[in-house]
Amino acid sequence: RWQAVELHPNLDTTPLSVLTVDTASHLWVGTDGGGAARISPAGFAQFNARDGLALRKVWAIVDDDQAGLMVVTKDERNFSINRFDGYRFHPVDLSASTRVEWGWSWSHIAVRSRAGEWW
Secondary structure (H helix, E strand, O other): OOOOOOOOHHHOOOOEEEEEEOOOOOEEEEEEOOOEEEEEOOEEEEEOHHHOOOOOEEEEEEEEOOOEEEEEEEOOOOEEEEEEOOOOEEEOOOOOOOOOOOOOOOOOOOOEOOOOOEO
């Protein structure tokens, strides 16, 4: 069932890029330049570089039972996958054998398979 959610004033002027509901039913908002935000019954929390996000442009938010909550950030030259530990974000080590190639896609920049592989 759809329910209206009032966004925090910090998000009023920031373009939103992605919405996700995590396994705990919290609403996560990815922004185009303002990091990520979590809206839950306990309140509003915003996450940026102070909280471990490598970049402020959020392209995807993925939550699954294996990896937990992951935020994909990207700018014109850099790409990062960031794992949330419940308090802050930590970069995921993409091994030296991982090659990232950019295409023309504006969405779904990274997804995780059931086997735990990043595509």
